[in-house]
Amino acid sequence: MASAAVLDAAVTVRRGDFVLDLALQVAAGEVVALVGPNGAGKTTTLRTLAGLLRPDGGEVRLNGVVLDRAGASVPAYRRPVAVVFQDYLLFPHLSVLDNVAFGLRSAGVGRAAARRAAAEWLRRMDAADLAQQRPGQLSGGQAQRVALARALATEPDLLLLDEPLAALDARTRLTVRGELRRHLATFGGAAIVITHDPTDAAVLADRLVVIEDGRVVQQGSPSEVARRPRTDYVARLVGLNLLAGAGVGDHRVRLGDGTVITTAEPAIGAVYAAFRPSAIALWAERPAGSPRNVWEVEVVGLEPFGDSVRAELRRRPVDRQRAAREIVRQQTGEPDSGQNVIAEITAAAVADLDLIPGRRVWASLKASEIEVYPAD
Numbered sequence: 534m535a536s537a538a539v540l541d542a543a544v545t546v547r548r549g550d551f552v553l554d555l556a557l558q559v560a561a562g563e564v565v566a567l568v569g570p571n572g573a574g575k576t577t578t579l580r581t582l583a584g585l586l587r588p589d590g591g592e593v594r595l596n597g598v599v600l601d602r603a604g605a606s607v608p609a610y611r612r613p614v615a616v617v618f619q620d621y622l623l624f625p626h627l628s629v630l631d632n633v634a635f636g637l638r639s640a641g642v643g644r645a646a647a648r649r650a651a652a653e654w655l656r657r658m659d660a661a662d663l664a665q666q667r668p669g670q671l672s673g674g675q676a677q678r679v680a681l682a683r684a685l686a687t688e689p690d691l692l693l694l695d696e697p698l699a700a701l702d703a704r705t706r707l708t709v710r711g712e713l714r715r716h717l718a719t720f721g722g723a724a725i726v727i728t729h730d731p732t733d734a735a736v737l738a739d740r741l742v743v744i745e746d747g748r749v750v751q752q753g754s755p756s757e758v759a760r761r762p763r764t765d766y767v768a769r770l771v772g773l774n775l776l777a778g779a780g781v782g783d784h785r786v787r788l789g790d791g792t793v794i795t796t797a798e799p800a801i802g803a804v805y806a807a808f809r810p811s812a813i814a815l816w817a818e819r820p821a822g823s824p825r826n827v828w829e830v831e832v833v834g835l836e837p838f839g840d841s842v843r844a845e846l847r848r849r850p851v852d853r854q855r856a857a858r859e860i861v862r863q864q865t866g867e868p869d870s871g872q873n874v875i876a877e878i879t880a881a882a883v884a885d886l887d888l889i890p891g892r893r894v895w896a897s898l899k900a901s902e903i904e905v906y907p908a909d
């Protein structure tokens with residue numbers, strides 16, 4: 534069970550035009566996954582916490598000790614912080630054992646004691662048999678285990694992992710992900726894992742912190758975030774459609790373009806509506822019968838997705854003024870309003886409906902398939 538915050542950071546970091554303005558707390562024993570699109574500020578966060586970048590303002594505290602504050606900064610090598618870099622950065626000329634011992638030697642531990650401790654960490658990581666090998670002889674999964682042993686051997690209060698599984702092929706990744714989860718579970722400090730992969734985040738982390746453009750836009754347990762995304766990026770990450778609108782009573786939500794959708798749950802005030810791409814069915818003719826949401830849509834694009842096909846659909850606005858703006862938007866080639874939806878359908882349906890970009894069809898979505906929740 535996680536306890537009081539080990540890491541307590543509230544910093545501003547400028548890099549050219551980019552500003553990271555981040556408040557982040559991580560408890561003892563807690564694993565946080567830091568996710569965000571390219572350029573969101575993940576690496577900047579990691580480098581700041583590691584002491585490789587000086588913040589322009591704010592404070593970083595670790596176990597109550599100030600590491601950064603206006604004008605004063607504890608250098609990287611003096612911080613109880615360990616980093617596992619994406620490509621592991623093992624020293625090629627040293628044996629695995631000496632790589633693991635290196636961190637301890639730098640922290641002032643004597644040679645014999647450092648090697649004994651390194652051997653013990655390799656044993657814990659099921660890597661004792663690799664001790665005399667050189668990094669060049671290791672598989673990706675083995676190198677990751679060694680890098681993790683090297684980081685944990687220094688018994689850091691904060692462990693930072695930068696895309697720890699990115700260098701691995703899909704099969705190795707699955708096994709190493711499981712191993713990493715086991716090792717992180719026994720780590721008593723605070724851990725932050727940077728990842729682009731929603732599965733890695735869900736498996737490894739207790740909490741997801743999503744940053745976009747230098748700011749935290751959403752955080753919560755992996756299941757909360759997966760069920761209730763709050764930005765387009767998060768919705769895409771977890772594979773849901775996300776629409777924004779306002780509750781207008783009677784289980785109805787008016788979307789930005791005037792479309793009204795019916796939801797099973799009551800909706801009040803500003804809300805988000807999220808649903809799975811597979812919840813959408815497509816029809817050649819307007820479907821009649823059971824109560825559901827029906828939209829006329831235009832196929833924007835089609836993409837294979839496993840055994841099925843993902844179709845990007847542009848909903849046709851019902852609000853006349855907005856429709857006029859939509860026409861202008863299409864003519865001027867402005868970016869999408871973000872209200873397109875993705876449907877996941879079978880290849881047979883694509884053939885039956887003769888779907889091609891530009892084709893107009895009908896889409897239906899059951900009210901019970903929509904998760905509706907407050908936007909603020």
Ligand SMILES: Nc1ncnc2c1ncn2[C@@H]1O[C@H](COP(=O)(O)OP(=O)(O)OP(=O)(O)O)[C@@H](O)[C@H]1O
Binds near residue numbers: 574
């Ligand atoms: N040395 C630098 N000088 C100026 N700007 C920089 C520098 N390094 C990074 N930036 C800018 O800081 C912003 C955040 O970059 P950062 O590498 O932290 O993002 P990221 O979330 O790690 O992205 P990615 O997922 O692509 O690694 C970007 O806009 C980037 O252009």
